[in-house]
Amino acid sequence: MRIEIDEISKQFGVTAALHPVSLAIPSGALVALLGPSGSGKTTLLRILGGLEFPTSGRVLFDGQDATGLTVQDRRAGFVFQSYALFRHMTVFDNIAYGLAARPRASRPPKAEITRRVTKLLELIQLPDIGSRFPSQLSGGQRQRVALARALAIEPRMLLLDEPFGALDAKVRKELRQGLRDIHDETGLTTVFVTHDQEEAMELADLVVVMSMGRIEQIGKPQDIRARPASAFVQSFISA
Amino acid sequence: MTDWLSPEEWRAVALSLRVSFWAVLASLPFGIFVAYALARWRFPGKQVLNGLVHLPLILPPVVTGYLLLLTFGRRGWAGQVLDEWFGIVFAFRWTGAALAAAVMAFPLMVRAIRLAIEAVDPRLEEAAGTLGAPRLWVLATVTLPLILPGIIAGVILAFAKAMGEFGATITFVSNIPGQTQTLPSAIYSFMQVPGGEAQAARLVAVAIAIAMAALLLSEWISRAVARRIAGP
Numbered sequence: 214m215r216i217e218i219d220e221i222s223k224q225f226g227v228t229a230a231l232h233p234v235s236l237a238i239p240s241g242a243l244v245a246l247l248g249p250s251g252s253g254k255t256t257l258l259r260i261l262g263g264l265e266f267p268t269s270g271r272v273l274f275d276g277q278d279a280t281g282l283t284v285q286d287r288r289a290g291f292v293f294q295s296y297a298l299f300r301h302m303t304v305f306d307n308i309a310y311g312l313a314a315r316p317r318a319s320r321p322p323k324a325e326i327t328r329r330v331t332k333l334l335e336l337i338q339l340p341d342i343g344s345r346f347p348s349q350l351s352g353g354q355r356q357r358v359a360l361a362r363a364l365a366i367e368p369r370m371l372l373l374d375e376p377f378g379a380l381d382a383k384v385r386k387e388l389r390q391g392l393r394d395i396h397d398e399t400g401l402t403t404v405f406v407t408h409d410q411e412e413a414m415e416l417a418d419l420v421v422v423m424s425m426g427r428i429e430q431i432g433k434p435q436d437i438r439a440r441p442a443s444a445f446v447q448s449f450i451s452a
Numbered sequence: 453m454t455d456w457l458s459p460e461e462w463r464a465v466a467l468s469l470r471v472s473f474w475a476v477l478a479s480l481p482f483g484i485f486v487a488y489a490l491a492r493w494r495f496p497g498k499q500v501l502n503g504l505v506h507l508p509l510i511l512p513p514v515v516t517g518y519l520l521l522l523t524f525g526r527r528g529w530a531g532q533v534l535d536e537w538f539g540i541v542f543a544f545r546w547t548g549a550a551l552a553a554a555v556m557a558f559p560l561m562v563r564a565i566r567l568a569i570e571a572v573d574p575r576l577e578e579a580a581g582t583l584g585a586p587r588l589w590v591l592a593t594v595t596l597p598l599i600l601p602g603i604i605a606g607v608i609l610a611f612a613k614a615m616g617e618f619g620a621t622i623t624f625v626s627n628i629p630g631q632t633q634t635l636p637s638a639i640y641s642f643m644q645v646p647g648g649e650a651q652a653a654r655l656v657a658v659a660i661a662i663a664m665a666a667l668l669l670s671e672w673i674s675r676a677v678a679r680r681i682a683g684p
Contacts (some may be wrong), residue, residue, distance in 0.1 A: 264578055284581040291582040294602055301597050314593070349466040427484030 214275050214369045214402050215240045216261065221270035223256050229428045230256040233270060236330045240275075243396050244404045248423035249449070254406045255374055257423070261404060262372045263287040266423070267355050274369065290363030290401070292373040296355045298347040305343035306332055311366035333361040336395065339416035353384040357391065364399070371396070373405035377412065389416050414438065422446050456656060463630050464638035465658055471546055471634055472614035475553035476561075476607055483558060483606060487565035488595075490576070508620070517623025520552055524624075548625035549632050553614035562649040568602020569595070601674050608670035615662060623635040634657055 216238040223231040231253045238244050246254035259265040261272065263284035271280045299307050306313075308330045312321055321329070337357040347355055355378060363371060367382065375400075376392065377385045390452050392446050393416060396403050407413050414434040422429045422437065430442040441447040457465070489495070490502055508516045524531040534540040537616040542548035572595060580590040596603075618636040625632040627641060639655045642648035 215586060258519070262582055264582070284578070285584050287582070289582060289585070291579065293575050293579055294571070295575065297573065297579040299576060299580075299594060310580065310585070310593075312583035314583060314589050362579075362583065 214272075216370065216402060216404075217271075217273040217276075218257070218261075218272040219273060221257070221260060221267045221272065222267045223253070223260065223265065227233070229426055231260075231267070234423075234426075234428045236421060236428065236431065237279060238402060238404065240402055241400050242402055242418050243393070243416065244402075244419045245417035246404060246406045246421050246423060247408070247410060247413040247449075249286050249408055251425070252423040253426040254421075254423045258372050258374055258406050260395075261370070262289045262291045288366060288369045288412075290366060290368030292356070292359045292363050292371070292376050294375040294378050296359040298345075298355055298359060298362070298450075300347075303343065304339075304345050304347070304350070307347065307358060307364050308333055308343075308362045318389060329365060329449060333365055336398075337361045337391070338365070351384075352380050353388060356380065356388060360392070360395065364395070368401065369384060371399075371401045371403040376405055377407070377409075385412070389398070392416065413432045414450075422449065424449070455457050457658070460629060460650070461539075461651060461655055461658075464633050464635050464655065467546060467549075467630075467633065468615055468635035469662075471549045471553055472611050474547075475550040475557060476610045478550070479558055479561065480603075480607065480609070481555040483610075484563040484565055484596075484603065487562045487569055487606075490562070491566045492530045492568035495644075504606060505562050506559045508556050513556065513617070513619025513624050515556060517552060517620035520548075520555065520620065520624040524548065524551060542625070544625050544628065544632060549621050549634055550614075552620040552624045553617045556614040556617045556620050560605040560613050564606030564609055565599060568599035568605075571602075572598045601677050604670060604673050604677060608666055609638065612663060612666055620633035643675070 218234060218236040220233040220235055221231060222229065222233045225348060234253075234257065234398075246257060248254045256265060260267050263282055263286075267280065271278055299310065302310070309326050312326050312329065315321075323414075330343065333342070334343055337360060339354060342350065342354065342358075347358070350358065360376075373392075377388055380388065381430060389412065392405075405416075414437075416436065419431065420434055420437055421431050424445050430437055430446050437446065437450060441450060461517070486505060490498065490505075490603070521543070522528050524534070526532075526535070526541075526543045531542060534542070540547070544549050576594055576598070577590050580594050581587075585593070599646050616636060618640070620631070621634060622637055622640075627637040628634050629638075629641075633641065635655060635658065639659070642655070644650040
């Protein structure tokens with residue numbers, strides 16, 4: 214799905230988290246929002262997911278105005294930084310949550326839910342952990358379960374907030390490839406937030422560098438490396 | 453079984469249990485709602501609401517009882533409306549004792565539930581929302597299960613407070629045997645009459661037994677719930 218961000222701004226009280234920013238994300242792209250903390254990247258991601266609403270500006274999905282769409286109606290698969298798994302439910306029930314929460318008329322039958330969850334567990338290469346609880350999983354496993362839970366609702370896009378933030382270097386590398394594979398397999402428009410320029414450059418097709426609520430540069434990783442648009446981008450990507 | 457307490461004493465014990473049960477049960481939905489509002493929402497007048505909820509904890513119980521009498525008494529504005537429209541009368545009835553107990557126990561209930569809600573990561577509720585779950589469904593499947601230990605703690609605390617409530621109750625609905633004479637009011641009455649010490653002592657023993665039982669029960673329930681929520 215094509216995403217357009219049209220002059221979006223966000224005020225929290227008197228502080229501006231986002232000055233009007235615009236961005237077009239082509240369908241099927243894998244995009245990194247890259248910047249230091251306080252750059253507005255997470256705010257922008259949350260606005261896309263319907264968890265925050267802009268003070269002004271519009272969000273368009275496939276050319277249709279989605280600015281006022283509720284979080285429930287966005288159908289955006291969202292992976293939180295801390296994964297936000299439901300600790301009182303098994304892995305199976307976590308992944309099935311979005312399907313079981315549907316109104317009766319559109320809820321798939323039990324057997325269909327089981328089939329889909331089983332398939333997702335295979336996709337994240339953890340076929341045997343359905344009956345475990347989140348507390349019994351490693352950090353990397355939790356992240357993959359969170360991804361499977363987001364994919365279960367057949368989302369129109371995938372949004373990830375610092376998806377590799379809390380993991381050690383070796384697991385990070387593995388999961389980067391895992392996200393790349395899942396993106397290529399599903400073809401979902403994917404946006405992830407990171408403060409790690411190496412991660413953004415390695416994984417994304419399109420990198421959006423942000424600072425202080427503004428977009429500094431949009432481009433392919435190699436173009437940003439070759440021609441940084443500002444002193445900030447220059448210093449941030451060489452850090 | 454019944455012969456070691458007189459019928460009058462039994463009535464007081466049974467009434468206290470009934471009053472406390474209904475006080476807690478009827479105020480629980482409000483308690484959860486107010487605790488949720490105080491923990492999660494930002495709205496004008498939040499501090500006023502917070503103050504109002506906690507007022508019975510700080511005011512002398514007699515003052516709370518008197519205010520209840522002014523508001524829900526036969527000539528109080530709320531008392532008249534409820535009587536005329538719904539046929540509900542609080543003044544000098546056991547329902548009034550339940551109302552007084554509920555008001556007095558409310559701050560303790562709200563406090564326990566609010567602390568439990570504040571301990572739940574709001575991102576869990578957000579995550580459920582992104583998965584398409586409507587807000588009430590999120591409340592029922594995510595928030596409530598996670599705060600269940602806090603709700604149980606609040607219910608037990610409120611029940612204990614309701615069982616012990618004296619000042620506001622006696623001011624609001626008086627001390628009528630069989631109607632508004634709860635366990636504490638009965639103990640108080642027996643102490644006023646010569647030779648009533650033995651009766652008072654028996655009721656004191658009952659009060660201690662009920663309190664201990666409630667405490668042990670709450671301990672047992674919260675352990676079982678904590679085990680279930682944490683997973684094996």
